[in-house]
Amino acid sequence: MDLLNTPPGFKSGFVNIIGKPNVGKSTLINALTGERMSIISHKPQTTRHRIMGILTSPEYQMVFSDTPGFIEKPSYKMHAVMNKFIQSSFEDADVFLFVTSPDDHYNEDDPLLAAVIKADIPVILLYNKSDLSTQETIEKELEKWKAKINVLEAIPISALNNYNIDRVLNSILSFLPEGPMYFPEDQLTDRLERFFASEIIREKIFFQYSDEIPYTSEVVIEEFKDTVTNAGDPIARIRAIIMVERDSQKGIILGKNGSAIKNLGTNARVSLETFLDKKVYLELTVKITPKWRDNDLFLKRLGYE
Numbered sequence: 001m002d003l004l005n006t007p008p009g010f011k012s013g014f015v016n017i018i019g020k021p022n023v024g025k026s027t028l029i030n031a032l033t034g035e036r037m038s039i040i041s042h043k044p045q046t047t048r049h050r051i052m053g054i055l056t057s058p059e060y061q062m063v064f065s066d067t068p069g070f071i072e073k074p075s076y077k078m079h080a081v082m083n084k085f086i087q088s089s090f091e092d093a094d095v096f097l098f099v100t101s102p103d104d105h106y107n108e109d110d111p112l113l114a115a116v117i118k119a120d121i122p123v124i125l126l127y128n129k130s131d132l133s134t135q136e137t138i139e140k141e142l143e144k145w146k147a148k149i150n151v152l153e154a155i156p157i158s159a160l161n162n163y164n165i166d167r168v169l170n171s172i173l174s175f176l177p178e179g180p181m182y183f184p185e186d187q188l189t190d191r192l193e194r195f196f197a198s199e200i201i202r203e204k205i206f207f208q209y210s211d212e213i214p215y216t217s218e219v220v221i222e223e224f225k226d227t228v229t230n231a232g233d234p235i236a237r238i239r240a241i242i243m244v245e246r247d248s249q250k251g252i253i254l255g256k257n258g259s260a261i262k263n264l265g266t267n268a269r270v271s272l273e274t275f276l277d278k279k280v281y282l283e284l285t286v287k288i289t290p291k292w293r294d295n296d297l298f299l300k301r302l303g304y305e
Contacts, residue, residue, distance in 0.1 A: 012182060013094030013177055013180075018097070020112070028099060030159075031165050032055065032062075051066045052064065052066075056183070056187075061182060072146075094121070096116065102141070124168070125155050126144070129160065131158040193224065197275075209253070219243075225235065235281060242286045248290055254286060
C-alpha cells in the first residue's frame with residue numbers, strides 16, 4: 001500500500017477490537033466510526049469476518065478492526081477460520097480494545113485471555129453495557145480485570161448509548177504512535193458495497209428467524225449493478241442467494257407461499273436503500289448447499305481465508 005503524505009505530528013495506527021461473542025464489539029465499532037460497519041443482533045456469533053472501519057481527522061487516522069467473537073470449541077471449519085481472524089489481529093495491532101460486559105465470563109485457562117496477557121501491545125479495557133450495572137459493581141469489575149491483565153486504562157462504556165465513546169477515542173489517541181495516513185481521508189472501510197449488502201441481508205435473517213437458521217445460512221451477492229430507472233433516478237439492482245444446508249431450512253426461509261422471504265426482502269431492501277442512499281431492486285433466492293460450513297472450497301469462495 002502506498003503511504004499517503006501526512007503532516008508532521010500526525011498519529012495513525014491499527015486499533016483491534018477483541019472479546020467474546022455478544023459483548024458488543026460490532027456496536028462499538030459503529031459507535032467509534034460513526035458509520036454502520038458491522039451488523040448487530042442479540043444473538044452471539046453474528047460477526048463472521050474481520051471488518052475495518054477507518055476514522056480520519058486532521059490530526060490522526062484510526063483503523064479499527066472488528067473481529068468475530070472467539071469460539072472456544074469450534075464446531076465447524078468456518079468457526080476455526082473465524083478464530084484465525086482473531087489470531088491475525090494480534091499481528092498488526094498498535095492498540096487493543098479488550099471488550100467485556102457484565103454477563104461475560106472467562107476461565108483462568110481461556111486461550112483468548114492468555115493471548116491478551118502475553119501480547120506486547122497497549123491494552124485498553126472497555127467494560128461495555130455498564131448502564132446495566134451499579135457504580136459499585138463497575139468499580140469491582142474494573143479492579144478485577146486490572147488484576148488479571150496489564151491494562152493502560154479501564155473505561156466503563158455503553159456502546160449502544162454512546163456513553164464514554166469520546167473518552168475511548170481520546171485514550172486511543174494518547175497511545176497511538178506518530179505515523180503516515182494509510183488510507184485516503186475519505187475512505188471509511190476496506191470492504192466493498194456488495195459485502196455490506198450481503199451483511200445487511202444476513203442481519204435481517206438474524207432478526208427474523210430463530211433457532212439454527214441464522215447460523216446455517218450465508219448470503220452470496222450474485223449481482224450488484226448500479227443503474228438508473230426509466231425516470232433517470234439511480235437504482236442498485238441486487239441479486240442475492242441465501243445459502244442453507246437442508247431442504248427443511250429452505251422451507252423455513254421461504255415460509256408459507258413465500259411469505260417469509262417476501263417479508264425478509266422488504267426489510268432488507270429498506271435498510272439497503274438507507275445504507276446506499278438510493279433506490280434498490282432486490283431479488284432473493286434460496287439454494288441448498290449441504291455442509292457448506294465444513295467445505296474448504298465454499299469457505300474460500302465466501303471469503304473465509
